Amino acid sequence: MTQNDLDSIIKALSNPARRDILAWLKSPEIEFPEQCSNYEHGVCVGQIFEKAGLSQSTVSSHLANLQRAGLVSSKRQGQWVYYQRNEECIAEFADYLKQTL
Amino acid sequence: MTQNDLDSIIKALSNPARRDILAWLKSPEIEFPEQCSNYEHGVCVGQIFEKAGLSQSTVSSHLANLQRAGLVSSKRQGQWVYYQRNEECIAEFADYLKQTL
DNA sequence: TTTGCATATCGAGATATATCGATATAAGTT
DNA sequence: AACTTATATCGATATATCTCGATATGCAAA
Numbered sequence: 001m002t003q004n005d006l007d008s009i010i011k012a013l014s015n016p017a018r019r020d021i022l023a024w025l026k027s028p029e030i031e032f033p034e035q036c037s038n039y040e041h042g043v044c045v046g047q048i049f050e051k052a053g054l055s056q057s058t059v060s061s062h063l064a065n066l067q068r069a070g071l072v073s074s075k076r077q078g079q080w081v082y083y084q085r086n087e088e089c090i091a092e093f094a095d096y097l098k099q100t101l
Numbered sequence: 102m103t104q105n106d107l108d109s110i111i112k113a114l115s116n117p118a119r120r121d122i123l124a125w126l127k128s129p130e131i132e133f134p135e136q137c138s139n140y141e142h143g144v145c146v147g148q149i150f151e152k153a154g155l156s157q158s159t160v161s162s163h164l165a166n167l168q169r170a171g172l173v174s175s176k177r178q179g180q181w182v183y184y185q186r187n188e189e190c191i192a193e194f195a196d197y198l199k200q201t202l
Numbered sequence: 203t204t205t206g207c208a209t210a211t212c213g214a215g216a217t218a219t220a221t222c223g224a225t226a227t228a229a230g231t232t
Numbered sequence: 233a234a235c236t237t238a239t240a241t242c243g244a245t246a247t248a249t250c251t252c253g254a255t256a257t258g259c260a261a262a
Contacts, residue, residue, distance in 0.1 A: 001130050007117060013202075014115035015220080022202070045239060058221050060240055075157060079229050080237045098195040101114075101123070116250080148208060159251055161210055180208045180259050 003097045005070065011070035017092050018062050021048055021070060025085045039073040042084025102195045106171065110194050113170035119163050122149055123172060126186045142176040143185025 012018055024031040028039040032047045049059045063083055066072045070089040075082050111120055127133040129140040133148045150160045166185055167173045171190040176183050 003117075009112065010115050010120075014111050016104075017220090019111075022247060031209090046237090049239095055222055056239075057223075057241080061220085064240080075213095076228090076239090088201055094195075094199040098199055101191055101195050118250090147207095152208095155250095156252055157209075158211080158253075162250085165210080177209090177258085182209060185240095 001092060005095075006096070009071060009089075010070040012049065012065050012071055015062070015065075017052060017054060017058075020067065021052065021059075021062060022085065022090075024051065028084075037077075037080075039084075041077065041082035042072075044080040048081070048083070049052070057093065061064055073076050102193060105192075107184070107197070109170040110172060110190075111130075113166050113172055114164070116166075116187075118153060118155060118159075119167055122163060123167065123186065123191075124185065125152065127171065128130065130183075139179075140185075142178065142183035143173075143179040145183050147181070148182070 025043060027030075028035070028043050032043045032051070033041060034050070035047050036043075045056075045060060046064065048063070049056050052059050052061075052062075063072065063074070067074055067083070071086055071093075072083045073086050075084075085096075112146070114123075126144060129136070133140075133144045134153070136144060136148050138145070140176050146157075146161060149164070150157050153160050153163075155163075163196065164173065164175070168175055168184070172194075173184045173186055174187050176185075
């Protein structure tokens with residue numbers, strides 16, 4: 001974990017909307033019951049948008065931010081783009097912080 | 102740990118200068134060998150200021166920020182104010198994050 | 203009480219972040 | 233091809249953060 005990785009992750013987490021999104025993605029079935037498709041690759045942007053109470057562009061921007069930090073990954077399926085947590089990165093970050101903070 | 106606590110802690114940690122200071126305070130004897138007094142209550146502002154490469158007022162502001170977040174505590178001894186890590190708060194935060202992130 | 207040192211606070215300017223609406227892109231539908 | 237839906241990008245504005253120098257405050261020494 002480089003200082004740059006750490007920096008982008010902490011900055012990503014420093015925004016409450018992004019923390020909310022990351023938390024919601026822990027339980028997609030519970031947090032996004034409206035979604036028609038399965039949760040194999042996570043939750044699509046529209047679902048998150050509806051729940052977030054922010055504009056579509058803002059939500060998209062937050063998701064891009066989380067992805068740049070490595071905290072989530074995305075997969076396009078037709079018109080939709082699904083986002084899911086990158087548990088490996090998240091765990092590594094939490095461990096690193098517990099170790100070094 | 103309330104959402105407010107979490108928010109102020111993460112925001113405090115989102116700045117690299119503040120992360121540096123917090124890291125330095127882990128090993129005062131090594132990082133601040135210049136300090137004349139003992140490290141009982143931590144390190145005084147002037148020492149941190151000299152190491153940080155930032156203005157005195159900026160360093161003071163960063164320390165106040167860390168303290169508001171609960172990550173450090175301060176004790177005045179005569180003219181000097183000593184800052185030290187609040188290990189309890191730091192550990193609680195790291196655990197909370199590992200649990201809930 | 204005046205002077206000097208250590209730290210905190212204030213006000214201003216610069217940079218970063220959050221947010222939105224408008225629009226572009228990508229894919230599916232008719 | 234034209235139209236609709238889903239998402240991303242762009243440009244603008246508002247707010248927050250970082251940083252500084254100047255100054256205030258707290259304390260100690262002369």
